[in-house]
Amino acid sequence: MSLMRFAATTLVATVLAWLCKLYVQEPVYSLENTPFVSSKDHQSVPYKFTISEDGAMARFEVKGYMRDNTWSSFEFEVFGTHETYLFTYHDELWTETGRDSEGAWREARDHLYFDIRLPESGDYHAVLHTSKGPALRTSAASNHFNFRVYEINGDKEWLNLAMWLLGILCFGAFVIVDIFGNRKSSSNYGYDFRQQRRKNKLMPVAWLLIFYVFILSVITAIACRDNDLLIDYRAKSASNKNLKVDRQLREHSMSSAGYRTRSGIGGK
Numbered sequence: 001m002s003l004m005r006f007a008a009t010t011l012v013a014t015v016l017a018w019l020c021k022l023y024v025q026e027p028v029y030s031l032e033n034t035p036f037v038s039s040k041d042h043q044s045v046p047y048k049f050t051i052s053e054d055g056a057m058a059r060f061e062v063k064g065y066m067r068d069n070t071w072s073s074f075e076f077e078v079f080g081t082h083e084t085y086l087f088t089y090h091d092e093l094w095t096e097t098g099r100d101s102e103g104a105w106r107e108a109r110d111h112l113y114f115d116i117r118l119p120e121s122g123d124y125h126a127v128l129h130t131s132k133g134p135a136l137r138t139s140a141a142s143n144h145f146n147f148r149v150y151e152i153n154g155d156k157e158w159l160n161l162a163m164w165l166l167g168i169l170c171f172g173a174f175v176i177v178d179i180f181g182n183r184k185s186s187s188n189y190g191y192d193f194r195q196q197r198r199k200n201k202l203m204p205v206a207w208l209l210i211f212y213v214f215i216l217s218v219i220t221a222i223a224c225r226d227n228d229l230l231i232d233y234r235a236k237s238a239s240n241k242n243l244k245v246d247r248q249l250r251e252h253s254m255s256s257a258g259y260r261t262r263s264g265i266g267g268k
Contacts, residue, residue: 013212017163020220024154025115027059028052036063036146039074039130046079046125049149051118055226057152058118060126064093064110064145071095072143074130077249081122085249087233089114091242093145110145114242115152119231124149154224162219 027034037047051058064072071094078086095108118124132143237243 024156024223028151034148034150036148039145042128053226054121059115059152061113062147066095066143068095068097077127079125081120088244158223
């Protein structure tokens with residue numbers, strides 16, 4: 001019976017955490033207002049997007065259309081509300097095919113996104129640079145992808161680590177309550193507790209779920225809270241291999257005479 005109650009508690013807790021994570025990653029507004037745009041139309045041409053709140057989270061979503069055994073590499077140079085350079089995000093989309101002892105296989109990465117917090121509300125710009133490969137006449141030439149940038153409710157990173165810690169904490173509490181409930185005791189308190197537990201075997205589970213829901217609600221609220229503190233993107237790039245800060249571009253804005261676009265980027 002204890003095993004069944006533990007399994008039921010774990011299932012309910014997992015579903016609740018999954019729903020909270022979905023909510024945190026939901027767009028703030030309808031995506032019908034933010035359609036995908038073609039990379040071909042925005043190659044080295046600023047793409048404008050708007051952030052409604054200071055310190056809100058933005059999502060860069062990319063969807064690729066590529067021939068087999070090709071890749072597309074791209075970079076977004078992101079400029080803030082004063083047209084000042086903030087950071088560069090780079091990544092790749094690719095497809096690979098082959099045949100082995102089990103038959104033909106195909107692997108692809110044709111859809112991705114990354115989330116990042118932006119310090120101020122207002123209009124931002126992303127300048128896109130792409131390259132393709134391998135250099136086949138027909139295959140690489142037909143590669144293209146679409147992208148869009150939109151605001152989401154919060155930062156899921158708050159939930160990732162917290163879910164593990166919260167799960168371990170609740171598991172430990174469950175074990176302690178279960179052991180304590182079965183422990184023999186000569187005291188009246190222990191006797192009364194066991195009698196109450198026999199009448200209502202779901203009591204420990206209910207208290208754990210109430211505690212879990214409370215903590216989960218607090219974490220979700222923190223994840224969705226806008227943080228308008230200044231962001232050091234250079235420090236963030238140290239822990240994210242796809243994020244970098246171009247030292248030369250840091251000295252320029254899109255409206256300055258010294259601003260330059262780049263001719264292309266490297267790939268795989």
